[in-house]
Amino acid sequence: MRYIQAASKKKTIQRMVEPITKEIWWSMILHGISGGLIPVLSVFSMEWITSRILKSNVEIGEVIKIIALVSLGGFCLEIIKTQTERRTYNKINLIRMNFLKKLMHKTMTMDLKYYENPEFADEMESCIIAVQSNTNGIEGIYHMVYLLGAKLLGAILLAIILARINFWIVVVIFLSVLFTFWTLTKISDARYQRKEELNQAERRNFGYGHLTTDFSYGKDIRIYNFQDRFLQSYENEIQNLEGIYRDLFLIERRFSLLSILGLVFADLFAYYILTTNGMLTFQVSEFVMYLTATSIFSLMMNEITEDFANVHREFAYCKDTIGFLDMNFITDESDKSYAPGTPISVEFEHVSFKYPNSKKYVFEDLSFKIEPSEKLALVGVNGAGKTTIVKLLTGLYRPTSGRILINDIDYTQFSIEDLHELFGVVFQDIEPLAVTIKENVAASSKDIDGKRVEMALRQVGLWDKISQYEKGIDQMLLKIINEDGAVLSGGENQKLMIARALYRKGTQMMIMDEPTAALDALAEEKIYREFDQIMQGKTSLFISHRLASTLFCDRILLLDGGKVLEEGTHDELLNYDGLYAHMFKTQGKYYQEVEKNEKQASVESI
Numbered sequence: 001m002r003y004i005q006a007a008s009k010k011k012t013i014q015r016m017v018e019p020i021t022k023e024i025w026w027s028m029i030l031h032g033i034s035g036g037l038i039p040v041l042s043v044f045s046m047e048w049i050t051s052r053i054l055k056s057n058v059e060i061g062e063v064i065k066i067i068a069l070v071s072l073g074g075f076c077l078e079i080i081k082t083q084t085e086r087r088t089y090n091k092i093n094l095i096r097m098n099f100l101k102k103l104m105h106k107t108m109t110m111d112l113k114y115y116e117n118p119e120f121a122d123e124m125e126s127c128i129i130a131v132q133s134n135t136n137g138i139e140g141i142y143h144m145v146y147l148l149g150a151k152l153l154g155a156i157l158l159a160i161i162l163a164r165i166n167f168w169i170v171v172v173i174f175l176s177v178l179f180t181f182w183t184l185t186k187i188s189d190a191r192y193q194r195k196e197e198l199n200q201a202e203r204r205n206f207g208y209g210h211l212t213t214d215f216s217y218g219k220d221i222r223i224y225n226f227q228d229r230f231l232q233s234y235e236n237e238i239q240n241l242e243g244i245y246r247d248l249f250l251i252e253r254r255f256s257l258l259s260i261l262g263l264v265f266a267d268l269f270a271y272y273i274l275t276t277n278g279m280l281t282f283q284v285s286e287f288v289m290y291l292t293a294t295s296i297f298s299l300m301m302n303e304i305t306e307d308f309a310n311v312h313r314e315f316a317y318c319k320d321t322i323g324f325l326d327m328n329f330i331t332d333e334s335d336k337s338y339a340p341g342t343p344i345s346v347e348f349e350h351v352s353f354k355y356p357n358s359k360k361y362v363f364e365d366l367s368f369k370i371e372p373s374e375k376l377a378l379v380g381v382n383g384a385g386k387t388t389i390v391k392l393l394t395g396l397y398r399p400t401s402g403r404i405l406i407n408d409i410d411y412t413q414f415s416i417e418d419l420h421e422l423f424g425v426v427f428q429d430i431e432p433l434a435v436t437i438k439e440n441v442a443a444s445s446k447d448i449d450g451k452r453v454e455m456a457l458r459q460v461g462l463w464d465k466i467s468q469y470e471k472g473i474d475q476m477l478l479k480i481i482n483e484d485g486a487v488l489s490g491g492e493n494q495k496l497m498i499a500r501a502l503y504r505k506g507t508q509m510m511i512m513d514e515p516t517a518a519l520d521a522l523a524e525e526k527i528y529r530e531f532d533q534i535m536q537g538k539t540s541l542f543i544s545h546r547l548a549s550t551l552f553c554d555r556i557l558l559l560d561g562g563k564v565l566e567e568g569t570h571d572e573l574l575n576y577d578g579l580y581a582h583m584f585k586t587q588g589k590y591y592q593e594v595e596k597n598e599k600q601a602s603v604e605s606i
C-alpha cells in the first residue's frame with residue numbers, strides 16, 4: 001500500500017490483547033474447559049454404555065442411570081459453555097465498537113488531503129472492513145479465538161486418547177490438517193493481494209448505489225435521463241467484479257481440491273489403523289469408543305484448521321487497521337496555543353500550491369495581505385482557486401511552498417484546533433447535520449448558549465422561521481435520523497451556516513465562500529445591508545461571483561491564472577477598466593436586461 005503501512009504482527013496482537021478485560025479472560029477459560037470436556041464425555045459415554053449393553057446379563061436400570069448421568073453432565077457443561085459465551089458476546093462487540101470509534105476519530109481529524117484522495121480511500125477501506133462486522137475482522141478474530149480454546153482442549157484430550165492405540169493416527173491427522181491450513185492460507189492470501197482492486201470495485205459499486213438512492217440526485221437523473229448511463233456503468237462494474245471473483249474462484253478450487261484429498265487420506269489412514277490394530281486387541285466397547293474418538297477428532301481438527309485459516313485471513317486486515325490507527329495523518333502538528341482575541345491580519349507570502357495528486361499548480365508565488373478588520377472580496381472565474389485559498393488559510397491544506405502568516409506569525413506554529421477557532425467559515429457546498437437547530441448553530445452538543453443561538457439566527461433573518469417550530473431551536477433537522485426532522489431550503493441552510501459562523505466566540509475572521517448563492521434577492525440584499533453589523537468588525541474574506549455584492553468590501557482582489565491580476569476598490573477597478581470592469585459591466589448588463597424584461601412583463605400583464 002502507498003499511504004497506509006500495516007502494523008507488525010507483534011504490535012497488532014498487542015493492540016488486540018490490550019482491551020481484553022479480566023472478566024473476558026476468565027470467561028474464556030471457563031468456556032474452554034467446559035467446551036473441551038464435552039467431546040471427551042461423549043467418547044467415554046460410548047464406551048460406558050456399549051460395555052453395559054454388551055454384558056451377557058444386561059441391567060437396563062444401570063444403562064439408564066449412566067445415560068442419565070452422562071446427559072446431566074453434558075447438559076451442565078453445555079449450559080456453562082453457552083452462558084459464558086452469550087455473556088461475553090456483547091463485551092467483545094463493544095471492543096470492536098471502540099476500535100471503530102478510534103477509526104472514526106482518525107478519519108475525522110486527518111488532513112483533508114488524505115480524506116479527498118480516492119487512492120487513500122481505497123486503502124482505508126481495508127481498515128474499515130476490519131471493524132465494521134460482527135463476524136469478520138477484529139470482532140471475528142475475538143469470537144474465533146474465544147471459541148478455539150474449547151476446541152483445542154477437546155482435540156488435545158482426544159489426541160491423548162487416540163495416541164494410546166497408535167501415535168501415528170494423531171500424527172497423520174495433524175499433518176493433513178497442517179496441509180489444509182496451508183491451502184486455506186493460500187486462498188486467503190490471494191484474496192488479500194487483490195484487496196485494493198476489490199475495494200476500488202466495491203467503492204464504485206457503493207457510489208452507484210448512493211447515486212441512485214440519494215434523493216438530491218433524483219431530479220437530474222430523471223430530467224437528463226441518466227438512468228441508462230448509470231445502469232450501463234453499473235453493469236461494467238458488475239463484470240469487473242465478476243472477473244476478479246472468477247480469478248479468485250479458480251485459485252480457491254485448486255487449493256480446496258488439494259485440501260480435501262489430504263483430509264480423505266488422513267481419515268482413511270486413521271480408520272485403517274483402527275480396524276487392523278484395534279479389532280484384534282480391543283473389546284467391542286473400546287473399539288466403538290476409539291472409532292467415535294477418531295471421527296470427532298478428525299472433525300474437530302478440521303474446524304480448528306478452518307478457524308486458524310480464518311484468523312490468518314482476518315488478521316491481515318487487522319494489521320492494516322492497527323497500522324492506520326498508529327500512523328499520523330496530521331501534518332505540521334503543533335501544540336502551541338494561540339488566541340489573539342481581536343480581529344487578525346492574514347498574509348500569503350510567496351505561496352505556491354498544487355493538490356497532492358495533481359501535477360498542475362493552482363498558484364505559484366502568490367502574495368497578498370488582509371489587514372485586521374479589513375473586508376476583502378476575492379473574485380475570479382470558475383476554477384481560479386478561490387476556495388483553495390480558503391482551504392489553505394484554514395489549514396485544511398498546507399502550502400506546497402511559501403508561508404501563511406497570521407498577525408505576522410507563521411501559522412504552522414499554532415495548534416490546528418486554535419487555528420480553526422479563529423475562523424468562522426461558510427462554504428458554498430453546505431449541508432446541515434442531522435442534529436437539533438441549536439446544535440447545528442453552536443456546532444456542539446454541550447454548553448449551548450440559547451440566547452446567542454437566537455441572536456445569531458436573528459442576525460441572518462432566520463429567527464421568524466425557527467420560532468414557528470413547536471420545539472424552536474430544539475427542533476431536529478433532516479429526516480435521516482429523525483422522521484420528524486425539519487428540512488430547510490437551500491437558502492435557509494446557507495443562513496443557518498452563517499449563523500454558525502457568527503455564534504463562535506473565538507472567531508476573529510469571517511470567511512464567506514459564495515454565502516449568498518442560494519439566497520433570494522431580498523435575503524441577499526438584507527445580508528449585504530447588515531453585513532457590517534453581521535461581521536461585527538471582524539476581518540472578513542468574501543468570495544462571490546455576483547460582483548455587485550462586493551461593493552461593501554474595502555478592497556477587491558481579482559484572481560486569474562494563479563495570480564492576483566487586479567487589486568483595488570470597486571471604483572478603482574472600474575476606472576482601471578480591466579477584466580474586473582469587463583466582468584462587472586457584462587453582469588450589470590445582464591441584470592439590467594433581466595430587470596427590464598421583468599418590468600415589461602408586468603406592464604403587459606396589466
Ligand SMILES: Nc1ncnc2c1ncn2[C@@H]1O[C@H](COP(=O)(O)OP(=O)(O)OP(=O)(O)O)[C@@H](O)[C@H]1O
Nearest residue numbers: 116355358362380381382383384385386387388389
Ligand atoms: N481536491 C482537489 N484535488 C485536485 N484538484 C482540485 C481539488 N479541488 C480543486 N481542485 C482544482 O483546483 C483548482 C481551483 O479550484 P477551486 O475550487 O479553488 O476554484 P474556485 O475559484 O473556488 O472555483 P469556483 O468559482 O468554481 O468555485 C481547479 O482547477 C480544481 O479543479
